[in-house]
Amino acid sequence: MNKAKFITFEGVDGAGKSTHLAWFVEVLRKSGKKVLVTREPGGTPMGECLREILLNQSMHAEAEALLMFAARLEHIEQVIKPALQLGTWVVSDRFSDASFAYQGGGRGVKVAKLEQLECWVHENFQPDLTLLFDIPVEVARQRLSKNITLDRFEQEEGTFFEKVRQAYLERFKNHSDRFVLIDASQTPEKVKENLEKTVLCHPIFKER
Numbered sequence: 001m002n003k004a005k006f007i008t009f010e011g012v013d014g015a016g017k018s019t020h021l022a023w024f025v026e027v028l029r030k031s032g033k034k035v036l037v038t039r040e041p042g043g044t045p046m047g048e049c050l051r052e053i054l055l056n057q058s059m060h061a062e063a064e065a066l067l068m069f070a071a072r073l074e075h076i077e078q079v080i081k082p083a084l085q086l087g088t089w090v091v092s093d094r095f096s097d098a099s100f101a102y103q104g105g106g107r108g109v110k111v112a113k114l115e116q117l118e119c120w121v122h123e124n125f126q127p128d129l130t131l132l133f134d135i136p137v138e139v140a141r142q143r144l145s146k147n148i149t150l151d152r153f154e155q156e157e158g159t160f161f162e163k164v165r166q167a168y169l170e171r172f173k174n175h176s177d178r179f180v181l182i183d184a185s186q187t188p189e190k191v192k193e194n195l196e197k198t199v200l201c202h203p204i205f206k207e208r
């Protein structure tokens, strides 16, 4: 049996990653894998309480970064690592790359500070694969405008999301070994086709 893997989905709000995540997990399960689906911020009782605060309560940008990583530590230790040890694949809707994109790019928290937190919380532990759903900000904003309620992040201006997108692309450039970039501006069918062609043929699905 393959060693269980940790896969993360990333992208600006409105890129459509959640829709594709559901389909992707279905494909993994049909191939006989046990899969745990989780999300950040959240994934544990403590993390879900912090999510409620983070998505609704305004705060200092660095406090926001610290809370994201506090929730992440709990998530890794209580959920992600135990599942992987039991041979269960873990698919997370966002992980640390989101902190570099949103708190780093969007809010301007220094990358060096985020790197310190990353090192503190999960030194030597990274996703085996990260799918980055990339989309021009105007297209993502149009998709989001159909939502009735928007959280604190989704209510930000286009310029905020432009910075988030650029920070994600920077992460992709610097960690290209574990990233796959997906053009999310295409129709959902085309994105799915692309996922089938590029992602499901990735070496991590063949490793023993």
Ligand code: TYD
Pocket (backbone or CB within 6 Å): 013, 018, 040, 041, 068, 093, 094, 095, 096, 097, 098, 099, 100, 102, 103, 151, 153, 154
């Ligand atoms: P999101 O995946 O967009 O949830 P939903 O699809 O239910 O709206 O995640 C919620 C928000 O949290 C999103 O706008 C990005 C933000 N976020 C950060 O700012 N930093 C982080 O480290 C993480 C994990 C999320």
